[in-house]
Amino acid sequence: MNIPMFTLLVGIPLVSSPVVYLFGRLTTRAQVLTRQGWIVRFLALLAVAATWFPFVNLWLEFQAGGRRMFFNIESIWLQMDGISFLLAAMVLTLGTLAILFSGRYMAGDFGEEKYYAMLLAMIGLMIGLGCANDLFNLWVWFEAMAVSSYLLVAFYREQPGSLEAGMKYVVQSAVGSALALLGVALVLAQTGTLDMDQIRLMVGTMELNQVGLLAAGALFFIGFGVKVAMVPLHTWLPDAHSQAPSGISAMLSGVVIEAGLVAMLRALSTLTGYSLSWGWLLLAFGALNMLYGNLLALQQTQVKRMLAFSSLSHIGYILMGLGIALVSGQPAGAQGASFHLFTHMLMKGLAFLAVGAVMYALFHEQGIHRPLVAHDLNGISTRYPWVALSLSIALLALGGLPPLAGFMSKWQIFVAGFQSGDGWLMGFVVFAAVNSVISLAYYAPLVNRMYRRVTARSVKKGSASISWTLQLPLLLMALAVVVLGLFPSLMNWLTEPAGAALMSIFK
Amino acid sequence: MTLFNILMIAVACLLGVGLYGLLITRNLIKIVVVLQLLVKSVVLAFVLAGKVSGHPGIGESVAATVIVADTIVAVVALALAVQVRIRFGTLDIPKISSLRG
Numbered sequence: 001m002n003i004p005m006f007t008l009l010v011g012i013p014l015v016s017s018p019v020v021y022l023f024g025r026l027t028t029r030a031q032v033l034t035r036q037g038w039i040v041r042f043l044a045l046l047a048v049a050a051t052w053f054p055f056v057n058l059w060l061e062f063q064a065g066g067r068r069m070f071f072n073i074e075s076i077w078l079q080m081d082g083i084s085f086l087l088a089a090m091v092l093t094l095g096t097l098a099i100l101f102s103g104r105y106m107a108g109d110f111g112e113e114k115y116y117a118m119l120l121a122m123i124g125l126m127i128g129l130g131c132a133n134d135l136f137n138l139w140v141w142f143e144a145m146a147v148s149s150y151l152l153v154a155f156y157r158e159q160p161g162s163l164e165a166g167m168k169y170v171v172q173s174a175v176g177s178a179l180a181l182l183g184v185a186l187v188l189a190q191t192g193t194l195d196m197d198q199i200r201l202m203v204g205t206m207e208l209n210q211v212g213l214l215a216a217g218a219l220f221f222i223g224f225g226v227k228v229a230m231v232p233l234h235t236w237l238p239d240a241h242s243q244a245p246s247g248i249s250a251m252l253s254g255v256v257i258e259a260g261l262v263a264m265l266r267a268l269s270t271l272t273g274y275s276l277s278w279g280w281l282l283l284a285f286g287a288l289n290m291l292y293g294n295l296l297a298l299q300q301t302q303v304k305r306m307l308a309f310s311s312l313s314h315i316g317y318i319l320m321g322l323g324i325a326l327v328s329g330q331p332a333g334a335q336g337a338s339f340h341l342f343t344h345m346l347m348k349g350l351a352f353l354a355v356g357a358v359m360y361a362l363f364h365e366q367g368i369h370r371p372l373v374a375h376d377l378n379g380i381s382t383r384y385p386w387v388a389l390s391l392s393i394a395l396l397a398l399g400g401l402p403p404l405a406g407f408m409s410k411w412q413i414f415v416a417g418f419q420s421g422d423g424w425l426m427g428f429v430v431f432a433a434v435n436s437v438i439s440l441a442y443y444a445p446l447v448n449r450m451y452r453r454v455t456a457r458s459v460k461k462g463s464a465s466i467s468w469t470l471q472l473p474l475l476l477m478a479l480a481v482v483v484l485g486l487f488p489s490l491m492n493w494l495t496e497p498a499g500a501a502l503m504s505i506f507k
Numbered sequence: 508m509t510l511f512n513i514l515m516i517a518v519a520c521l522l523g524v525g526l527y528g529l530l531i532t533r534n535l536i537k538i539v540v541v542l543q544l545l546v547k548s549v550v551l552a553f554v555l556a557g558k559v560s561g562h563p564g565i566g567e568s569v570a571a572t573v574i575v576a577d578t579i580v581a582v583v584a585l586a587l588a589v590q591v592r593i594r595f596g597t598l599d600i601p602k603i604s605s606l607r608g
Contacts (some may be wrong), residue, residue, distance in 0.1 A: 147579055147583055150583050151583065154590070163587065163595075167584075167587050170580070171538055175529060175545065178525075188562075189555070189559045192561055192562045
């Protein structure tokens with residue numbers, strides 16, 4: 001039997017999700033007292049590692065052939081372009097590392113098999129989301145991804161905080177997706193089709209009801225904007241990111257909100273014929289996100305909550321890069337934004353996982369469940385030197401210190417803004433640079449705490465060392481952050497097609 | 508008053524009721540009900556959109572799929588509501604908010 005590569009790319013994680021769950025259940029039933037958790041962990045890791053095989057194959061095909069590839073699963077047609085590959089690469093990289101990390105972190109937790117099953121499903125659905133070729137299909141992937149993330153956010157269901165965060169997330173996200181769906185209905189009423197290419201063509205050439213299209217654009221912006229956490233619509237994010245298990249926090253912050261952004265861009269791109277001013281809107285929301293995220297992050301005492309607010313400001317940089325590209329019509333901004341999407345995934349994923357490793361050593365192993373506050377980081381470098389080192393690299397890279405990856409990706413966006421020669425765009429870039437400096441005000445003190453303060457009492461009570469299975473993903477990511485900072489052109493193979501694809505759908 | 512107009516008014520009314528309900532409702536179960544109303548207006552809008560554009564098949568098949576997808580969200584939300592009731596002993600939203608900032 002000859003299964004197409006694309007079906008494998010989406011199919012392996014989706015099919016292995018129920019398989020992992022069943023194996024987990026069956027082995028638990030057989031021996032009630034000794035849970036065979038390693039089977040579940042191993043299967044999950046195997047599934048995500050196997051997904052790399054179709055990805056690499058498709059990538060080689062993409063590079064050798066034309067610029068876009070089309071595939072069908074029965075009568076549903078999907079596409080693979082630069083954006084799909086960028087999203088798939090991000091999801092697979094972080095997914096592999098998060099599953100590797102969770103092996104020890106989630107070991108013995110109640111319902112471990114459900115955790116891996118939902119995580120694998122989320123990985124497959126996000127890869128599919130990037131490949132959607134029609135508006136309704138896009139919404140279905142989006143909604144399915146959202147459902148799997150609701151369950152993961154509320155995973156610690158005995159914790160009041162995570163239940164509350166999960167409930168907030170479900171309600172806000174459900175309203176958002178209902179509004180986005182209404183936008184799809186408006187577009188369908190105008191054009192009679194759901195195929196994105198056809199809609200783009202019709203909006204550009206035919207006389208359609210302008211009010212209807214404007215309303216559809218606004219609904220896409222608001223509806224998908226809830227998932228992207230654009231500032232007035234962000235209130236679910238700090239709760240969800242800080243209450244979820246650390247592996248999931250990394251996934252949520254590193255790829256899920258970015259997947260929402262991809263969905264929003266794909267939907268908005270169908271309406272470019274109607275108006276090209278979406279770019280200015282993205283710039284305005286980008287600036288708002290940066291400022292608000294930074295100011296709120298400054299006030300936080302819980303480390304994971306601070307990182308969640310810093311995600312808001314990083315989404316701001318990405319929105320600004322995209323806005324610069326759309327306003328100036330140059331692909332440099334889009335390429336910079338794609339690069340920042342990738343580096344943010346690495347840096348924020350690393351930061352959340354490193355914080356998770358500290359939480360595991362200080363609290364989880366002692367059976368305590370409480371949030372990690374900044375004070376708990378005091379002097380951890382003496383006990384957990386590698387974790388402290390990788391967390392410091394992540395924080396300094398997030399703050400944009402050269403020569404780390406975060407600096408390089410921000411730099412690409414800033415250069416794109418200045419090269420456009422537009423006074424307003426330069427103004428936005430200066431604003432972003434100021435924000436980047438503000439953000440160091442909450443990243444740098446944490447590094448100071450880890451290395452220069454007297455060891456906190458909670459750290460002294462923590463376990464003596466951190467297992468290597470927890471530290472390995474951290475060190476790999478820290479290495480990647482440093483290497484990408486020194487050689488940013490290493491990622492051009494991924495970001496260049498993504499930038500070009502973004503420019504071509506917004507033409 | 509044609510069927511088209513009646514449907515149009517129904518969509519607008521359901522949407523209005525849904526959005527207004529979201530603003531005033533404080534009970535978790537009722538919020539799930541209100542969310543259902545909101546999505547049902549969108550389902551109706553799809554049927555209408557299919558009719559208007561001359562492709563009723565697309566609109567109706569989408570509507571059927573949305574009903575399924577939406578039921579899953581409702582199930583997840585209700586499951587969470589059950590857990591909230593067990594842990595907090597209440598379904599009233601102002602009483603369960605502890606996360607700030």
